[in-house]
Structure formats: structure tokens, C-alpha cells
Amino acid sequence: MKKGVNELPEELFLLVTGGAGFIGSNFIKYMLKSHFDIKITNIDKLTYAGNLKNLCDIEKDKRYSFLKGDISDNNLINSLFKRKHYNIIVNFAAESHVDRSMLDASPFIKTNVKGTLILLEAARENKVDRFIQISTDEVYGSIPKDRKFSEKSPLHPNSPYSASKASADLICRSYYKSYSVPVIITRSSNNYGPYQFPEKLIPLMIRNALLDEELPVYGDGMNIRDWLYVIDNCKAIDMVIRNGKIGEIYNIGGNSEVRNIDVVHIICKILSEETGKSKEYLDGLITFIKDPRGFAHDFRYALDCKKIKENVGWEPSTDFIEGLRATIKWYLSNTDWIKSVITGEYKEYYNKVYGKR
Ligand code: NAD
Ligand code: TYD
Numbered sequence: 001m002k003k004g005v006n007e008l009p010e011e012l013f014l015l016v017t018g019g020a021g022f023i024g025s026n027f028i029k030y031m032l033k034s035h036f037d038i039k040i041t042n043i044d045k046l047t048y049a050g051n052l053k054n055l056c057d058i059e060k061d062k063r064y065s066f067l068k069g070d071i072s073d074n075n076l077i078n079s080l081f082k083r084k085h086y087n088i089i090v091n092f093a094a095e096s097h098v099d100r101s102m103l104d105a106s107p108f109i110k111t112n113v114k115g116t117l118i119l120l121e122a123a124r125e126n127k128v129d130r131f132i133q134i135s136t137d138e139v140y141g142s143i144p145k146d147r148k149f150s151e152k153s154p155l156h157p158n159s160p161y162s163a164s165k166a167s168a169d170l171i172c173r174s175y176y177k178s179y180s181v182p183v184i185i186t187r188s189s190n191n192y193g194p195y196q197f198p199e200k201l202i203p204l205m206i207r208n209a210l211l212d213e214e215l216p217v218y219g220d221g222m223n224i225r226d227w228l229y230v231i232d233n234c235k236a237i238d239m240v241i242r243n244g245k246i247g248e249i250y251n252i253g254g255n256s257e258v259r260n261i262d263v264v265h266i267i268c269k270i271l272s273e274e275t276g277k278s279k280e281y282l283d284g285l286i287t288f289i290k291d292p293r294g295f296a297h298d299f300r301y302a303l304d305c306k307k308i309k310e311n312v313g314w315e316p317s318t319d320f321i322e323g324l325r326a327t328i329k330w331y332l333s334n335t336d337w338i339k340s341v342i343t344g345e346y347k348e349y350y351n352k353v354y355g356k357r
Contacts, residue, residue, distance in 0.1 A: 020066075023134070042064070138159070227320050292353050
């Protein structure tokens with residue numbers, strides 16, 4: 001490794017990209033709550049997945065500012081750095097949904113690959129103290145039961161989404177090796193929690209069950225994901241910023257491997273307890289459908305997280321059932337938020353993926 005842990009200045013000025021999305025918005029709120037001496041600018045293109053309502057409780061905080069913009073717009077990113085000096089870039093901005101990447105890969109390449117490159121150039125030019133690339137366990141590909149991926153495992157991405165994220169990781173590595181840009185990469189497992197767009201498994205099932213619509217489970221529902229509560233991930237990223245070593249990669253797992261079908265049954269159970277609808281009725285909404293992703297779906301993701309535990313001092317603290325209950329309670333109290341994200345675009349997407357049967 002070329003560098004050890006670099007001291008960070010007391011007052012941090014973060015450029016957070018994609019901060020109007022699910023994890024980014026939770027992260028901004030977590031950081032403002034946890035640290036006094038911090039300033040954050042959020043740049044977000046506000047795609048279908050970006051929503052300023054996610055941030056309405058902090059929008060008046062003087063330490064926070066928002067700019068609508070695209071990370072793949074070179075001039076815009078350069079002009080941002082001419083106005084202010086950011087110590088840290090945290091790059092959440094991405095096209096993030098595997099199923100959409102099967103329909104059209106091009107926005108994934110533009111944002112996830114080209115956008116990351118433009119941010120890395122800005123980091124290099126402006127000598128930032130940290131460049132945190134928010135990556136995913138999906139870059140490792142699928143893994144059979146009883147094995148786990150470590151940070152040294154080879155990259156075997158199977159979808160256009162995961163290939164674009166793996167490409168970005170490799171460009172990040174090259175900027176660290178070639179130009180000493182102080183890059184750290186985090187690779188987390190599947191997140192869940194408040195403000196997740198209802199195209200991903202957990203919020204989609206919660207939304208559909210609330211509306212008495214079918215609960216579409218792909219294939220036989222035996223695929224396994226390791227579920228990470230979003231606030232645990234936010235805490236991990238914060239700790240990686242402070243205690244992580246430049247040039248390193250950190251896996252961030254939830255230590256909660258669950259089969260998809262079991263996730264859906266647990267959602268039905270909790271929803272039944274919280275709403276009074278019968279569990280049998282909700283279970284009856286489960287419909288097994290052909291995996292719309294065709295051949296490329298991954299059976300299992302699983303991470304070995306020894307490195308972040310031993311070197312950074314982080315481990316997940318939220319039990320899956322507790323986290324899921326908190327998430328479901330959030331969706332129950334925020335039905336207006338759900339309504340606001342169900343736009344014409346969502347309905348069109350939904351019909352394309354689920355409608356043709
Ligand atoms: P999300 O889809 O909810 O949010 C993405 C945000 O990025 C949106 O606000 C969107 O408007 C913004 N964005 C998209 N293209 C942009 C562009 N060109 N310029 C600026 N902003 C743009 O995604 P998420 O679930 O919050 O994921 C955030 C990051 O975490 C992504 O990089 C994703 O790959 C990674 N990740 C997500 C998960 C998960 O389970 N959700 C797991 C591992 C890693
Ligand atoms: P998802 O939440 O989309 O995340 P990812 O594909 O990035 O892991 O999907 C999680 C798992 O749930 C995946 O195996 C596909 C499955 N799934 C369904 O069975 N039905 C659905 O409607 C969705 C969205 C996902």
C-alpha cells in the first residue's frame with residue numbers, strides 16, 4: 001500500500017452524490033445528526049429514484065445544500081470545485097436496479113462508469129482527502145452455499161448493473177495506483193429500510209401487500225440475499241471515512257442471509273400483526289413468476305466481513321426482523337410518500353417487467 005491512514009481535518013466538507021436516493025438520503029441525515037462540524041453538498045440528477053422529499057426534514061439545515069446535476073457532466077463538476085473545496089467525495093450516485101439494467105444498460109454505463117471517472121478526475125485535480133466509492137457485493141457475482149466472498153475474491157459481475165459497478169471499482173483502483181487519489185471502496189450487501197424506492201424486493205412487497213396486489217416472487221424464491229439495515233451501512237461508511245485505510249476495499253454485510261420467499265413470508269407476518277389483515281390472506285397474494293432477468297439472475301450473495309470488523313471496528317447491529325418491522329412501520333406511516341413515487345414512469349416500468357404474463 002502506498003499510504004497509511006491520513007489525518008482528516010476537524011471540519012469536514014463532503015460532496016455527496018446521489019444523496020436524494022435511498023442510501024444517500026439516509027447517509028446525509030445520519031451524518032448531520034452524528035457530527036456537528038460537518039458541511040454537506042448533495043448533487044443529484046433527480047432521476048426516477050431521486051426524491052427531495054427524502055430530505056425535507058434537513059433541507060433548512062445551514063450545513064446542508066442541494067444542487068440538481070449530473071455527475072457525468074464534466075463542466076458542472078469542475079465548476080462545483082471552483083466554488084468550494086470539498087475534503088471528501090462520497091459517490092452514491094448510480095443507476096441501481098438490476099432489472100432495469102436488463103432493459104437498457106446505457107444509462108448504467110453513463111452514470112456508473114463515466115460519472116465515476118469524472119468525479120475521480122475532479123478528486124485528482126482538487127486533491128481531496130478521501131474518495132469513497134459506494135460499490136456493491138454484486139461485483140463478485142453469485143456464490144454457492146457455504147462460501148463467502150472476501151475483498152480479495154475475483155470480480156465476476158453477471159448483470160449490466162454489476163458490470164458497471166465493477167468497472168467503476170477498477171477505474172477507482174487505477175486512480176489510486178496511478179495518481180494516488182485517496183480512494184476507498186465499500187461493497188455492501190442488499191440494503192433495506194425507510195425511503196427505499198418500491199422497485200426493490202422489500203419495499204415492492206410492502207407496497208403491493210398494502211394495496212392487496214399480488215406479491216411477485218421470481219422463480220422458486222430460493223435465491224438468497226444478505227440483508228443490511230440502511231442505518232448500519234451509513235454507520236459503516238462513516239467509520240470507513242474516519243478509520244479506513246486509503247487504497248483498501250471493505251465488505252459491509254448484514255449477517256442476515258435469508259431466502260427471498262422467507263423474506264416475503266416474514267413481511268406478510270409483520271404486516272398482519274401491524275394492520276390486522278390475516279396472514280393467510282397476505283400469504284395468498286404470493287405469486288411465483290418467471291424470473292424476468294432470464295439467465296443472469298444470481299443465486300446467492302454472501303460476504304466475509306472480517307476485515308471491516310478487525311480494522312475499522314464496525315459490525316452490523318440491527319437484527320433482520322427488528323429492522324424489517326421498523327421499515328414496515330415507516331412505510332405504514334408514510335403512505336403519502338409511497339403515493340408520491342408511484343408516477344406514470346413507475347407504472348410503465350412495472351407493466352414492462354410484471355405485466356406480460
Ligand atoms: P437509488 O437508486 O435509490 O438512488 C440513486 C440516486 O442517484 C438517485 O437519487 C438518483 O437521482 C441519483 N442519480 C442517478 N444518476 C445520477 C447522475 N448521473 N448524477 C447524479 N445523480 C444521479 O440507489 P441506492 O439504493 O440509494 O444506492 C446508492 C448506491 O449504493 C449506488 O451506488 C448502489 O450501486 C449502491 N448499493 C446499493 C445497494 C442497495 O441495496 N440499494 C447495495 C449495495 C450498493
Ligand atoms: P432486489 O431487491 O431487486 O435486489 P438485487 O437484485 O440487487 O439483489 O432483488 C432481491 C431478490 O429478490 C432477487 O433475487 C430478485 C428477487 N425479487 C423478486 O423475487 N421479486 C421482485 O419483485 C423483486 C423486485 C425481486
